[in-house]
Amino acid sequence: MxxxxxxxxxxxxxxxxxxxxxxxxxxxxxxxxxxxxxxxxxxxxxxxxxxxxxxxxxxxxxxxxxxxxxxxxxxxxxxxxxxxxxxxxxxxxxxxxxxxxxxxxxxxxxxxxxxxxxxxRPAGSPKPGLQIDEQGVRAFLHGAELPLTPVEFRLLKMLRDAPGKALSRDDLRSGVYEDRRIVHDRTIDTHVKNLRRKLEEAGLAEAISAVYGVGYRWEARSASPVIYN
Missing domain, CATH: 3.40.50.2300 (Response regulator)
Structure with missing residues (x-):
């Protein structure tokens, strides 16, 4: 340990x-x-x-x-x-x-x-905040696994790794689709919308903000600690 x-x-x-x-x-x-x-x-x-x-x-x-x-x-x-x-x-x-x-x-x-x-603190109690299991391609919030698709997981990791920074849709597209496939902006918007909904349902609201004319930003004010496994 x-x-x-x-x-x-x-x-x-x-x-x-x-x-x-x-x-x-x-x-x-x-x-x-x-x-x-x-x-x-x-x-x-x-x-x-x-x-x-x-x-x-x-x-x-x-x-x-x-x-x-x-x-x-x-x-x-x-x-x-x-x-x-x-x-x-x-x-x-x-x-x-x-x-x-x-x-x-x-x-x-x-x-x-x-x-x-x-x-x-009780032994074995779940870690607070956001946990990202890169090898397992899984994410947890306060110990509960988030039901993310592989694309949503990669979006979450990209945004969370750059708190306070506005990432363009091109940035997100390049990071999410490694094969450089052609994907419309609306597709990225839909994935982000679904990710935001799942985070909010799990208790983490307003973590992702839309930046007009640019893309999206993970709000640095979010206090949830993140743990990488």
Whole structure:
């Protein structure tokens, strides 16, 4: 079994490196992210089991980010902050955090909190968010398989691999049909329409947007983490 991945979201570089070092020594796979605006894309690009989230971040504060992540994911989140007032702690917990730790703190205590939160997560529980099985040509949302055709699967992967980028119908056609067959724009539109419907029925709404005169875009604001197998 691979080590559980803890994402440290902290803009104090020395503290982030210290936490990563302690977590790695405890047997976790730990990485750091310093910019709050990039966290959702970072989470969506890999397999994250828990987030250590600082309250004060550049671009977007940790509480707002916590609420955005919690809107579509049950990934465990531990808030870290120097704001020790009871009202602040309640705001963090009400915002979706699983635990709250006040600065200054001992890195050993942080590791213990991480271990305790992960221990409460049921063994074998399905991973939250979007999972893409490239070898099996299958996709799952919150553990449930999406009933996708091979063309819809390739469309999903192309769009999801380029969050926030508008892909033209020609781009999608070239990526979906490797034999370069002649396919009308309306055919691509129909495939995208069916893909969007299946995603919405599974609980992931507004993930794909139409870009007038261009094609389609996977919305980077989607907070669902994606795991590649």
């Amino acid at each position: 691979s080590a559980q991945h803890v994402l440290v979201v902290e803009d104090e570089l020395r503290l982030a490196r210290l936490l990563v070092s302690y977590l790695q020594a405890a047997g976790y796979r730990a990485t750091a992210q310093h910019d709050g605006l990039a966290v959702q894309a970072t989470v969506a690009a890999g397999d994250v089991d828990l987030i250590l989230l600082d309250w004060m971040l550049p671009g977007i504060d940790g509480l707002t980010l916590c609420r955005a992540l919690r809107a579509s994911s049950d990934i465990p989140i531990i808030m870290m902050t120097a704001r020790a007032q009871e009202e602040d702690r309640l705001d963090g917990l009400d915002g979706g955090a699983d635990d709250y730790i006040c600065k200054p703190f001992s890195p050993r205590e942080v590791v213990a909190r991480v271990r305790a939160v992960l221990r409460r």
